[in-house]
Amino acid sequence: MSVQAVVFDIGNVLLEWHPERFFDSVIGQERREEMFAEVDLHGMNDRVDRGEGFRDVIYAQAEQTPQWRDEIRIWHDRWIEMAAPAIEHSVRLQTALRAKGVPVFSLTNFGIESFAYAQTHYPFLTNFDRQYVSGHMRCIKPEPQIYQMMEDDCGVAPEGLLFTDDRADNIAMAASRGWQTHLFEGPQGWADRLVAEGLLSADEAA
Known part of the structure; x- marks a missing residue:
């Protein structure tokens, strides 16, 4: 047809859409690799893609992993810079x-x-x-x-x-x-x- x-x-x-590239530019490749190894950020994003609250999911993940709290919040707070x-x-x-x-x-x-x-x-x-x-x-x-x-x-x-x-x-x-x-x-x-x-x-x- x-x-x-x-x-x-x-x-x-x-x-x-390259979150790793964006975080490399913000916190450096070494820290980004460490964070992505410790936290399932793509799994977190899948929850948002399934319809859960954008800020709610990301900020909850940040609180669950306080050693990366500020960095994880960037996924929400500077998201438009990442989607570019x-x-x-x-x-x-x-x-x-x-x-x-x-x-x-x-x-x-x-x-x-x-x-x-x-x-x-x-x-x-x-x-x-x-x-x-x-x-x-x-x-x-x-x-x-x-x-x-x-x-x-x-x-x-x-x-x-x-x-x-x-x-x-x-x-x-x-x-x-x-x-x-x-x-x-x-x-x-x-x-x-x-x-x-x-x-x-x-x-x-x-």
Whole structure:
């Protein structure tokens, strides 16, 4: 089936997301490695992505590990600096697809409050025909439920969806459900795929 809708992940597709890199710049690589080894910060973030309170979860973790209290709170207090910068070529592709009338959806692991906050800094995060945000859905990729929920809601057959994500496990789950997929390794490869599918011209995808 030809592509009926294009589905974007957000972190590391439209917006860079490298917490380790950010903390290296703030507290140094050695202390960052020690903290990440002692505290499951990505597990903490998964709880936010499942819909728990953004500040509540992070500040509770900070109190549970007081030796890292100030550093963990940075995950909340300076979060917008960590979720940066935008991947401008990908943003142009999103804009070009919508200008051509191609339905564009998001499917992202993102907290409720953190996503709303990000939208105030990055207007392109409001530029979707449909948004599927894990915090609101109370499940995260690559769990089958989040894909099923989107399929049930979006009105497009799985084989009509073209999904890009930077994580191979998220892509594998989508492919197992019959979605067309593209493992995002950089915006140029994604641009080339959109051109190959006939969704954009080479000029539109530049």
